[in-house]
Amino acid sequence: MTELPANRIDRRLAELGIALPAAAAPVANYVPAVVSAGLLIVSGQLPFGAGGGIDAHHKGKLGGEVNPPEGSEAARRCALNVLAQARAALGSLDRIVRVVRLGGFINCRPHFDEIAPVMNGASDLMVEIFGEAGRHARSTVGVAQLPLDACVEVEAMFEVTA
Amino acid sequence: MTELPANRIDRRLAELGIALPAAAAPVANYVPAVVSAGLLIVSGQLPFGAGGGIDAHHKGKLGGEVNPPEGSEAARRCALNVLAQARAALGSLDRIVRVVRLGGFINCRPHFDEIAPVMNGASDLMVEIFGEAGRHARSTVGVAQLPLDACVEVEAMFEVTA
Amino acid sequence: MTELPANRIDRRLAELGIALPAAAAPVANYVPAVVSAGLLIVSGQLPFGAGGGIDAHHKGKLGGEVNPPEGSEAARRCALNVLAQARAALGSLDRIVRVVRLGGFINCRPHFDEIAPVMNGASDLMVEIFGEAGRHARSTVGVAQLPLDACVEVEAMFEVTA
Numbered sequence A, B, C: 001m002t003e004l005p006a007n008r009i010d011r012r013l014a015e016l017g018i019a020l021p022a023a024a025a026p027v028a029n030y031v032p033a034v035v036s037a038g039l040l041i042v043s044g045q046l047p048f049g050a051g052g053g054i055d056a057h058h059k060g061k062l063g064g065e066v067n068p069p070e071g072s073e074a075a076r077r078c079a080l081n082v083l084a085q086a087r088a089a090l091g092s093l094d095r096i097v098r099v100v101r102l103g104g105f106i107n108c109r110p111h112f113d114e115i116a117p118v119m120n121g122a123s124d125l126m127v128e129i130f131g132e133a134g135r136h137a138r139s140t141v142g143v144a145q146l147p148l149d150a151c152v153e154v155e156a157m158f159e160v161t162a
Helices: A008-016 A068-090 A115-134 B008-016 B068-090 B117-132 C008-015 C070-090 C116-133
Strands: A031-036 A039-045 A097-105 A137-143 A150-161 B034-036 B040-043 B096-107 B137-142 B152-160 C033-036 C041-045 C095-109 C137-142 C152-161
Touching: A008 A115, A008 C033, A031 A068, A031 B137, A031 C095, A039 A068, A039 C095, A039 C116, A068 A097, A068 A115, A068 A150, A097 A115, A097 B034, A097 C041, A097 C137, A115 A137, A115 A150, A137 B096, A137 B137, A137 B152, A150 C137, B008 B117, B034 B068, B040 B068, B040 B096, B068 B096, B068 B117, B068 B152, B096 B117, B096 C033, B096 C041, B117 B137, B117 B152, B117 C008, B137 C095, B137 C137, B137 C152, C033 C070, C041 C070, C041 C095, C070 C116, C070 C152, C095 C116, C116 C137, C116 C152
Parallel strands: A039 C137, A097 A137, A137 B040, B096 B137, B137 C041, C095 C137
Antiparallel strands: A031 A039, A039 A150, A097 A150, B034 B040, B040 B152, B096 B152, C033 C041, C041 C152, C095 C152
């Protein structure tokens, strides 16, 4: 990685006009991220906003109170929180070699099957920021409920340098 | 791996009369599989059939429109798509050292609890093809909905050779 | 790891008065745990009790038949089964370097959003036993159904020594 400029990801974030939120404290007895065996595992992140809470329009179910653009925005917010946790755990986002996998959980009514486009809010952000290295494997499923009635939760696995 | 015959998995597939489908394009902005740190992570695969779409009897919910044999057949189809993605990503299925984990998501009505037998459609296929190396860890859960109203989604982690 | 006393985790379990259950056989065609690339992946575990079955009050849905303290107790029981599987797979729990990740699936009614506290039953146990090394990344989601109508399922990833 020696040829790559320092703080390149922070500079990319600035170029894109993206400010990462503060890394949120877990809502229960666990840690936000663990580095092990060359991987960084980030706990499922909720769409906490700048104020630290979840906005009312990011609570509830897709196919119910939450419409698809709101869901997609919430997924993007979850992904920003994933990156905030990654930066806190790694010291620098430059240590990310590859976004390996995102897991997307969409809180939805049983009839709502347009869940992949909702999750794109998270996937698109990773590609915007990391380019080719941001292209990841992904599983998206519609769930019965999420903590705090959040409409989306996103977990992640990254390959990282020592 | 030098003692093992080349194309042994392709020959095993031929013996079993199994033709892998074409590797399906992701339904959104991500990639079907990522190799990292000696692992291959395959994105959640849906039961796309030979024609490229999901058959009508593989759409909907277990405990509803979809009966258990159809669900199990869909799980097997998901696993075939997992292997198609693995072959496209690795060049050869001979690089698979071990099927490490399958994650099974069963689209079901809240009362339907016979979800483990449905997922066997995927697990059995792995053992048929890879023998002892096909025996994997697994989590199966019943979800509220899946992309495109698919009745099953299967994701996978493999150990692979460089 | 050479300076650490042998059987230290078994002794810690004894201190805490915790007896691990027998490692349960998988309910279908897969294995309880796989060691690969320095990681131990444990299959989703159900809250089987000492008698080998799931107690009636650990069947059904949170927000329905199962109340939060029962759910939390079930999550702890799932975690005990995770450790029973880990010990069976590794020979000794002393080989665990770090609890990397727990995945918690809570069988719940769509309105029940207090799922994180339920999952604490599993997380707290890991920290009780392993201390700092027990602090893990975690994702908790509410699902439509689980195998055998269990109220909770917990899967795990550990970093282990060769």
